[in-house]
Amino acid sequence: MTLAALLAVGAVGAVGSGWALGRGGSASRLGAIGGVLCLVLIALLAALSPTPATLTADATGAVAGTLWNGALVPGAYLRVVIVLWSAASVVVAGVAWLLRGTDGLRGLLPATLAALVGTAVTLAASSPVLGVVAAGATGLASVPVVLASPRAAAAAIAAREVRIAVATALVVLAVASVAPVLERLIFANPDGPASSPGSGTAAAIAFGLLAIALVVAARVGAIPYHVRVSALTDLVAPGSLPLVAAWLPLPLAVVAVGVVAGVLAPLKPPVGSAQALIIAATLLATLAAALVALIQDDLRHAVGYLTIADLGFVILAIASLDPLLWGPARTWLLMVAVTKTALAVWAAVVENRFETRSVPELRGWLRPSPLLGCALLLIVLATYGLPGWAVMNARVALAGHGAGGPWDAALLVAPILLTLPAYVRWLWLGMGAATSHVDRATPELAGMSKLPTRRLALTPPARGRNAGLPIEQEHSDTPVSATPGWLAAPAGGAPDRATQAGTATRTTTAAPDAEAEPHPTTPVLDVRPGTGVGVRGRTGRTGRGTASAMTASAAPTAAAQLALPAATPAADEPAVPTPRRALRATSGADAAAQAADTIKRHRTGLLSGAVLALALLASLVAFGAFDVASAACEPVPGISACS
Amino acid sequence: MLTPILVLVAVLAVASGVVAVAAPNPRYATLGAFAAVLLAALVADPLPSGAAVIARLAGAVLGGWLVWTALRGAPSASARSALGWPGAIGVAAAAFAIGWLAASSFGATVAVGVGDGMVADVPGATLAGGSVVARAAIATAAVLAVLAATPVVLPRDGHRLGLGLVLLIAAASLLCDALGAWPDDVVELAFAVLVALTGAAIAAVVAALLRTGGDLVLHDVRAREPAVRHRAADDAHRDAAR
Numbered sequence: 001m002t003l004a005a006l007l008a009v010g011a012v013g014a015v016g017s018g019w020a021l022g023r024g025g026s027a028s029r030l031g032a033i034g035g036v037l038c039l040v041l042i043a044l045l046a047a048l049s050p051t052p053a054t055l056t057a058d059a060t061g062a063v064a065g066t067l068w069n070g071a072l073v074p075g076a077y078l079r080v081v082i083v084l085w086s087a088a089s090v091v092v093a094g095v096a097w098l099l100r101g102t103d104g105l106r107g108l109l110p111a112t113l114a115a116l117v118g119t120a121v122t123l124a125a126s127s128p129v130l131g132v133v134a135a136g137a138t139g140l141a142s143v144p145v146v147l148a149s150p151r152a153a154a155a156a157i158a159a160r161e162v163r164i165a166v167a168t169a170l171v172v173l174a175v176a177s178v179a180p181v182l183e184r185l186i187f188a189n190p191d192g193p194a195s196s197p198g199s200g201t202a203a204a205i206a207f208g209l210l211a212i213a214l215v216v217a218a219r220v221g222a223i224p225y226h227v228r229v230s231a232l233t234d235l236v237a238p239g240s241l242p243l244v245a246a247w248l249p250l251p252l253a254v255v256a257v258g259v260v261a262g263v264l265a266p267l268k269p270p271v272g273s274a275q276a277l278i279i280a281a282t283l284l285a286t287l288a289a290a291l292v293a294l295i296q297d298d299l300r301h302a303v304g305y306l307t308i309a310d311l312g313f314v315i316l317a318i319a320s321l322d323p324l325l326w327g328p329a330r331t332w333l334l335m336v337a338v339t340k341t342a343l344a345v346w347a348a349v350v351e352n353r354f355e356t357r358s359v360p361e362l363r364g365w366l367r368p369s370p371l372l373g374c375a376l377l378l379i380v381l382a383t384y385g386l387p388g389w390a391v392m393n394a395r396v397a398l399a400g401h402g403a404g405g406p407w408d409a410a411l412l413v414a415p416i417l418l419t420l421p422a423y424v425r426w427l428w429l430g431m432g433a434a435t436s437h438v439d440r441a442t443p444e445l446a447g448m449s450k451l452p453t454r455r456l457a458l459t460p461p462a463r464g465r466n467a468g469l470p471i472e473q474e475h476s477d478t479p480v481s482a483t484p485g486w487l488a489a490p491a492g493g494a495p496d497r498a499t500q501a502g503t504a505t506r507t508t509t510a511a512p513d514a515e516a517e518p519h520p521t522t523p524v525l526d527v528r529p530g531t532g533v534g535v536r537g538r539t540g541r542t543g544r545g546t547a548s549a550m551t552a553s554a555a556p557t558a559a560a561q562l563a564l565p566a567a568t569p570a571a572d573e574p575a576v577p578t579p580r581r582a583l584r585a586t587s588g589a590d591a592a593a594q595a596a597d598t599i600k601r602h603r604t605g606l607l608s609g610a611v612l613a614l615a616l617l618a619s620l621v622a623f624g625a626f627d628v629a630s631a632a633c634e635p636v637p638g639i640s641a642c643s
Numbered sequence: 644m645l646t647p648i649l650v651l652v653a654v655l656a657v658a659s660g661v662v663a664v665a666a667p668n669p670r671y672a673t674l675g676a677f678a679a680v681l682l683a684a685l686v687a688d689p690l691p692s693g694a695a696v697i698a699r700l701a702g703a704v705l706g707g708w709l710v711w712t713a714l715r716g717a718p719s720a721s722a723r724s725a726l727g728w729p730g731a732i733g734v735a736a737a738a739f740a741i742g743w744l745a746a747s748s749f750g751a752t753v754a755v756g757v758g759d760g761m762v763a764d765v766p767g768a769t770l771a772g773g774s775v776v777a778r779a780a781i782a783t784a785a786v787l788a789v790l791a792a793t794p795v796v797l798p799r800d801g802h803r804l805g806l807g808l809v810l811l812i813a814a815a816s817l818l819c820d821a822l823g824a825w826p827d828d829v830v831e832l833a834f835a836v837l838v839a840l841t842g843a844a845i846a847a848v849v850a851a852l853l854r855t856g857g858d859l860v861l862h863d864v865r866a867r868e869p870a871v872r873h874r875a876a877d878d879a880h881r882d883a884a885r
Contacts, residue, residue: 068829071827071829072829121833127827127829127830129819129827129830129833130827130829130830130833133830133833133834133836133837134833136837137833137836137837137840140840140841140843140844143844143847143848144847147847147848147851152855152856152862153862154851154855155801155848155851155852155854155855155856155861156801156852156861156862158844158847158848158851159798159801159804159805159848159852159861160798162804162805162808162841162844162845162848163795163798163804163808166808166811166812166837166841167795167808167811170811170812170814170815173815173818173819174815174818177815177818177819177822178818178822180767180822181753181767181770181822184753184767185752185753185767
């Protein structure tokens with residue numbers, strides 16, 4: 001019953017939030033709130049779902065807690081995965097909202113909810129075929145995330161996402177369908193297994209093993225299938241990257257490992273050469289991804305490659321044909337998903353804070369961002385762990401049992417040695433002299449109490465569904481219709497320079513035909529007492545503009561003069577007592593607006609706190625909290641090798 | 644009694660697959676693909692339950708309707724298979740023959756290898772028992788997989804790529820039914836959901852392609868992000884949204 005409720009809440013939430021978020025306005029806000037509530041509810045339902053140990057059969061023989069006569073059986077691993085995923089998604093949704101407003105949740109929330117439903121079915125499936133089909137359907141959740149991007153390339157990338165989701169699942173399905181017949185063939189021989197090196201049966205099993213390793217590599221984006229992930233990192237909103245890069249590959253990888261452990265491994269085929277080939281390819285792919293992550297100057301791409309490097313490690317469990325690796329492989333997949341969620345969100349916040357995703361331009365980021373620094377250290381700790389931690393045990397098991405012989409040491413040490421320098425590089429750069437990007441960013445801690453940020457919209461006003469939203473303009477009692485700065489993604493917009501504290505005069509420019517263009521670039525001013533003024537460019541396309549390299553100063557003509565006051569109000573006071581704001585205060589009916597104002601003022605600290613929370617969660621999971629390791633080793637119905 | 648009818652249904656599924664890849668009109672191609680996935684559900688020995696057939700029918704109709712609706716405003720001709728009608732029919736005939744022979748050979752191998760140990764209701768039993776329907780199902784699966792290979796592996800058109808995936812789903816379900824692996828009504832329901840969701844995803848992709856490019860062609864996705872690369876002096880005037 002709990003599982004059914006979980007699936008129902010997820011499905012209804014996905015459809016409802018997807019519909020509402022696409023409509024804009026108040027419906028969009030309701031959709032966002034409803035979607036987050038569904039996430040919370042799913043986490044609660046998953047936490048309360050019964051485990052197989054507590055399932056009891058009634059008088060008719062039906063087992064309570066299961067669905068469709070035992071076709072879906074909730075397990076401990078399902079519970080841990082869904083709870084952690086939905087809890088992390090709540091934080092990620094909050095970060096996405098702070099970064100881009102409700103536009104940042106379009107695609108993300110419905111896709112997350114749909115993926116949770118699909119993953120629940122996948123992990124609860126008692127037959128491999130059902131699990132594989134559900135995993136294929138789960139992979140389709142990346143489509144709304146990709147198509148939420150306004151870029152023209154989104155459609156082509158979405159088409160390739162559909163291909164990778166469906167085709168990989170079907171290959172695993174074919175292997176899972178043929179293998180039982182081979183099993184009959186092999187074990188029917190009264191003199192022992194009929195599979196011998198060079199026999200047709202052994203060749204068929206080796207072919208199936210290679211096919212599964214190949215499709216799992218393609219699904220996680222291991223090199224040479226990394227172009228898809230690289231394109232995704234460029235395309236999707238930063239808050240959506242954890243979903244498409246770390247979580248969505250999990251269901252298919254889990255099912256693939258299950259098929260290998262439960263269907264192929266019992267056949268004990270003599271496929272040593274195929275295993276060696278897979279291990280060598282995995283080692284090369286992991287090393288290549290780690291190396292690219294190290295030399296990559298694009299922060300998003302580096303995060304993508306680090307994710308690839310770690311996720312690809314699970315292919316060792318496929319190569320090993322060892323049912324004992326069923327548990328460590330599932331532990332590893334969950335660890336990587338949680339850890340890389342924290343890392344991707346850290347990168348998104350850093351990119352937003354410093355308005356660049358170029359690693360060299362982030363020099364000095366650590367000093368104004370101690371919370372983000374702590375978060376990155378925790379993420380590194382969660383990635384590698386310490387002796388005795390669940391993540392370290394899983395890594396050692398995969399490298400040792402997966403490869404064996406002379407490979408295990410290389411597979412254990414080399415990825416660590418090659419991926420660790422990427423993190424060290426970021427930390428080292430963070431302690432250097434600050435670049436202009438870092439210099440003008442809002443200080444993390446001071447921003448929470450002393451430095452309210454107010455953004456003033458210059459002409460032209462935004463259009464589209466945000467056209468009716470008010471923004472206070474300097475020396476004017478009339479609100480100007482424009483997109484609020486905190487609702488839009490400022491990433492990529494580069495302020496020209498900070499001016500003196502107090503009265504500041506800034507010359508900015510706009511394109512001569514800005515009014516005639518369908519999506520004009522709206523300059524936005526950041527006003528911070530004591531720090532000066534920054535001007536950033538932002539595409540005004542209904543708040544969905546991606547990172548823009550254009551700045552106000554880059555446009556050729558149409559100069560505008562702007563004078564700024566000597567001081568702004570204190571942090572706990574309204575920024576400008578406009579009539580609209582006064583009306584809100586007198587009505588007393590808009591406590592939510594006041595809360596939003598408070599959140600806006602504390603945005604910088606809240607973002608850092610959210611990243612720190614995710615990093616702490618990742619550390620706890622890596623340590624072995626929530627009983628992750630034993631839940632991952634839980635036998636699953638239908639996987640005979642684990643029974 | 645039913646065997647000839649089911650073999651005929653298998654042939655119709657093959658014909659639908661040919662239409663899906665060879666018809667220049669994207670709407671006809673859509674009809675062909677989803678008809679193939681629907682007919683494929685019926686080529687099974689024993690026949691699927693009524694609930695399973697209804698579920699598969701609903702999934703195919705819903706997925707096909709979504710794609711059909713998304714094709715509103717699409718060009719009347721899109722990038723069909725380079726083989727054309729004669730080539731596609733020839734490839735389908737060859738793949739059907741090869742699939743039939745392979746199924747017969749595999750069934751005989753299983754029957755000889757297992758011998759008296761083979762009982763009904765275990766994976767491969769129908770094939771080893773010489774079921775014509777199982778052989779026709781595997782032959783049809785081979786045809787659909789071969790026809791879908793080109794648009795899936797080397798996609799030029801987002802719509803045709805999606806239809807290729809639908810054909811692959813049909814092929815996979817035929818393989819499962821023919822081998823008798825994991826037979827279950829819930830699995831049939833899962834296939835139906837997968838077909839419907841794949842149709843929805845294809846429809847979304849088609850709508851996005853028509854909105855951004857006016858056609859169904861997949862454009863290059865490897866353009867680098869202009870906001871990140873090292874900038875030259877004149878980069879400020881480039882379109883950052885592309």
